[in-house]
């Protein structure tokens with residue numbers, strides 16, 4: 001079986017360092033926040049090219065606290081895309097604001113800047129572009145629209161650690177950038193984790209208070225906060241892993257190039273592309289095909305595991321029916337959700353495995 005993702009392969013390569021880091025935390029007797037989390041915050045903020053990093057327990061919490069710290073709440077509208085993981089929309093609802101959805105571009109599958117202005121109302125306060133699959137949204141026009149209308153931009157960079165747009169790292173272009181360290185993300189904890197990065201000191205201070213019950217000092221609560229703190233073990237593990245992230249990203253990029261070379265030129269298979277001026281970090285390698293279910297079954301029969309990111313856009317999910325959207329409202333997102341098929345990609349994937357995946361796809365396509 002060629003898996004979509006193999007976390008054990010990564011663990012085998014750096015297991016000793018991780019175990020030493022974890023044992024260090026266990027012996028320290030200090031298990032929440034503390035020096036391991038602080039040094040990871042500094043190193044990851046530095047990696048993103050921002051001044052501050054506030055570590056939290058999940059990427060969803062990073063989004064939630066970024067919105068609250070930017071002053072967004074009930075009565076406000078936040079523009080984002082329906083072609084994302086539900087957490088983006090959930091975080092807007094947690095903040096008490098209303099998600100307003102805008103369709104994606106056909107090529108990048110990220111928020112379409114050309115459609116944003118029509119969705120702006122007097123209640124609009126923020127835009128959340130989602131850097132889907134590891135490629136940044138078209139940030140320059142998005143920032144220009146935000147600037148013109150006095151809106152805040154918060155980047156959902158949960159899939160885009162180290163991605164770049166015109167030389168700017170993901171997370172560094174908006175007021176805040178939000179990352180997830182869920183185990184399967186490009187930088188993954190041994191458990192849950194997240195961080196918001198920002199250049200804005202006030203926003204960082206607010207988020208730091210809110211993640212720890214709104215405490216200014218112990219038992220002095222100046223805001224109604226949350227328990228969104230990061231564990232020391234995750235801070236220590238992530239510090240070890242961050243040192244490898246650039247190598248891992250380069251390996252993902254090599255794999256994507258190999259897929260493109262092997263799969264190019266087939267009419268019924270659309271390949272994902274790295275757009276000009278961007279550095280794609282290939283969290284997901286999703287091809288597109290109108291006959292997705294047939295291909296998915298054929299690959300499974302050939303022991304190739306695939307994934308669907310995502311089979312139903314958020315506006316058509318039952319839980320979010322009350323947003324008030326329906327079928328046909330976002331044609332590109334709906335088409336993408338029918339056509340995308342994620343192939344195995346992770347740093348330790350071997351070239352023979354990529355060749356086997358490509359061969360299985362070709363066999364199926366030519367049989368049809």
Ligand SMILES: *Cc1c(COP(=O)(O)O)cnc(C)c1O
Nearest residue numbers: 058059060085087088158180182
């Ligand atoms: C993973 C993810 C999140 C949520 O991160 P968690 O750490 O699971 O809370 C949010 N947005 C996107 C686009 C994601 O991929």
